[in-house]
Amino acid sequence: MSIDTSSSRPVRTRFAPSPTGFLHLGGARTALFSWAYARHFGGTFVLRIEDTDVARSTPEAVQAILDGMQWLGFQPDEGPFYQMQRMDRYREVVAQMLTDGKAYHCYSSPEEVEAMREKARAEGRKPRYDGTWRPEPGKALPPVPEGRKPVVRFRNPLDGDVTWNDLVKGPITFSNDELDDLVIARADGTPTYNFCVVVDDWDMQITHVIRGDDHVNNTPRQINILRALGGETPLYGHVPMILGPDGEKLSKRHGAVSVMQYDDLGYLPEAMVNYLARLGWSHGDDELFDRDQLVAWFDGTHMSRSAAQWDPKKLNWVNAHYLRQLPVDELARRVEPRIRARGGVLEGAAPLAAVLALIAPRAETLEQLADEAMLFYAPFDAAALPADLVEQHLTDEARVLLRDFATAAAGIDEWNRTELSAVMKSVLARHNVKMPKLGVPLRVALTGKAQTPSIDAVLELLGKENVQNRLRTI
Structure with a gap:
């Protein structure tokens, strides 16, 4: 669909993975779309590592993300930035929001909050925090529980709606009365994911956010916090997930899901970029296009609302095309x-x-x-030839033909396909047999395989000395 993607600010996009594992295919596609959008508009592509999940984030996962980005050719213009290195900035913003009355301390325990949500469910309402500690004019707050450290909650608007025109899904609206007063800092003072994202997007002046549609429910909360901070809201685009060939969520059971595994499997980054781009975006019926053409076309329109389906056969077809395009x-x-x-x-x-x-x-x-x-x-060892092929194809009759060929081929001065083909035809004529009677035994004796490319081409590339040496062992 076509959505107005204009912005009064210079385009700045970001890719913000969490380093809790490898760079998966869905993340790689998000990075691709964000990178291509920035390149199309001559903007800035920012890489941000959201590593606040200390228990699960690892240096190895960070490196895996950086390796995947480098392999795909998505070089950031700025970054990587690391959230763990910005903790002082987050705490500064939390403190200012408390001072300005845009956030407040909440002393409700996790058990008490869960009880509030259970009560709401029982009454047929959306489960949420009930605002016990939210300051209001004339409202008496409960006594502070002794020794309990508070979380900090954002003072979400009580009425009105949050609406944005999604680059992928079109207009989306959430009612504020469905949204909790979100926790923006935990009891130990560490900021939460949704809060860090907002401060980062604000500080880094991000104008366009392209990400997976599992973030749709986070967006109204982030918009409200950003507005409370006085920031300008980015344009958001939420792309559907990638499904496996069976229509289920893409996972390890469908094969490799890490980008770098595809490098190991022998896929070209050029092919992977081309194929990933077509998972949820199109330009007419064009299937094959290089990176420059993608950038020229990718203006934020024509992204699909439907989930994309991973097709290994299609990827192989695309990769084969790019293999043929490479100079030898x-x-x-x-x-x-x-x-x-x-x-x-x-x-x-x-x-x-x-x-x-x-x-x-x-x-x-x-x-x-x-x-x-x-x-x-491969190093050649006649003793290691497959026993079943030797028994089947290197019969006494075949060995006679092979010895005749070896004798005749020894006289070839120009070792090439033309001369080799002529010698093979002369052997066949002398013994009154057809080509398979000689061709297959030659393949087995020289390579250990019953099927190869054209045997005269194989003989030519193996070289006269190799062929003669190998046939002497038969």
Whole structure:
């Protein structure tokens, strides 16, 4: 849908993950939308790490987020900022709100608050704090319980509505009488999530907030606090979640959910950015577009209200497209470390660029390319050839053909596909057999596989010395 996304201020977006785990796919898409929106309008993209959940936040999770952002190419213009380094600022704002009467101390215990909510439920009302400690003209407050430390609650408006024009969902309205007086500081003085977010967005002059729709219920509370502070409200856009192929919430059972796992699995960041962009946003029927084209198109419109569905087959299709777009030398640079990690030896073997030119047209991931390239780079051991293939294909009849081929091939001066094909045809003619009788045994004897790319291409890339040495062991 099309929503007015204009703002009188220079565009400033933010991505604000909590470092309690890896950068998941939903978070990566949020980062993408925020980054692309800022880039489209020549604005500023801010990275903020919301690490106030000390019990669950870890340095490893912070690094995982930073690694994921770097891999995807979402470099922030400012940050990363860390909420734990801004505690003095939050406490300063809480103190000022108490002074201004926009917040108050509440001495109700958690058990008492829960009892208030249970009573409201029993009476058919929305469960909420009942305002026992909210100061009002002429209201007598209860005596302060001895030794009990208070929380600080925001003095939420009692009447009226909170309305915003969501970039994704359109107009959304909440009645203030449905909203609690939100706790903005705990009894130990630490500020709460919704409060920290507001102060950060205010201080960092965020103009547009794009985030998951699980935050919709937080937005009216944050808007009210921001207005109480005298800040200008950002434009909000809440994107629906990503579902798995089965229509359920995306989770580990659907496969990898960490962005960096997709790097491990051999996906290109260019492909991941393209695919993530299409999960909840569209530009006509365009499916394939590079980063620059995405930025040119992404103006905050055409984001879907419906949940997106993760489709591994579609991702593979997109990734295969980007693999084919890479120059072969760049493709080789990305595949080489994966081959070496498998124990492959490239020195003295076929040029990797030539191998990739042969196998890349059918590949979908870098990992698949590395697996198939091992055909040429795995250390060869005739004794390790699969016993079942040897028994099935290296029969006495086949060995006669292989020895004849080896003798004839020894006389080839120019070791290339044309000459090799001619030699194979001459062997077939002498023995009056068809190609599979020679081709399959050659594959098994030289590579340990019954299926490979065209056998003359494989022979050419393996090289004359390799082929002759391997056939001598049969």
